[in-house]
Amino acid sequence: MRPFSFVLLLALPVACSSEPDSRIEPAQVGWMEWPAEVSVATPFTARLVGYNPSCAQVQRFVATPAVDQSAVTFEPYFLITGQPTYCRLDVMGNAPTAPASITIVAQFFDTKADVPGLDAEFSRTYEMRAGTNVSERNFLAGFPIRTFGDITVSTAQVENGRTNAGGTAYASRDSLGCVSLHPFGVFPGYVIENPPADTAQFWSAFVRGYIYDAPALVCGQSKVFHLVTRE
Secondary structure, three states: OHHHHHHHHHHHHHHOOOOOOEEEEEOOEEEEEEEOEEEOOOOEEEEEEEEOOOOOOEEEEEOOOEEOOOEEEEOOEEEEEOOOHHHOOOOOOOOOOOOOOOOOOOOEEEEEEEEOOOOOOOOEEEEEEEEOOOOOOOOOOOOOEEEEEEEEEEOOOOOOOEEEEEEEEEEEEOOOOOEEEEEOOOOOOEEEOOOOOOOOOEEEEEEEEEEEEEEEEEOOEEEEEEEEEEO
């Protein structure tokens, strides 16, 4: 009877689901894109891509940034419940079928976050920063903050031809010498118009740069990534 009782205990949280406890899970930003330049006090949006929590039901995702006199900082987080049954194993070592009421989330989140207008008495830059996994972290404190790039706040006419971008990515070189950048969670990625001089077929790094429409096709693509730094 003991194995049978154990199976019943595993099933009880689904059959007798009361309001589950919720908790905050810091979200890692792996890739960010935002306008290269905006007008003073003009709101804009930033694209955030990162990892979703596993074995958890997301109730809410919060990506509202903090803004001070020098930077826009994203420390997004999930409000989640505990492990749904499909992430557990039964006594035979099999994963139970997910209940129809529970949605299995994708591996990555890809969202747009609103940023309020930034102040400037003269044209200047703000850093764009976010929590990302660049070293071992204190789970309760969240992810370390890293600068992904900057944004120009202009008091004059704005140039809208570029989208700044940065984050963790890997690159691959094909037989024709074309190098494609693949930020984690971004598909299909971007052709690098100015690849590093090394001839490595694959590499990964934290990169910063910008995306724009090149005046001529690069490896058959019009929208390309211009690499500024690689760490």
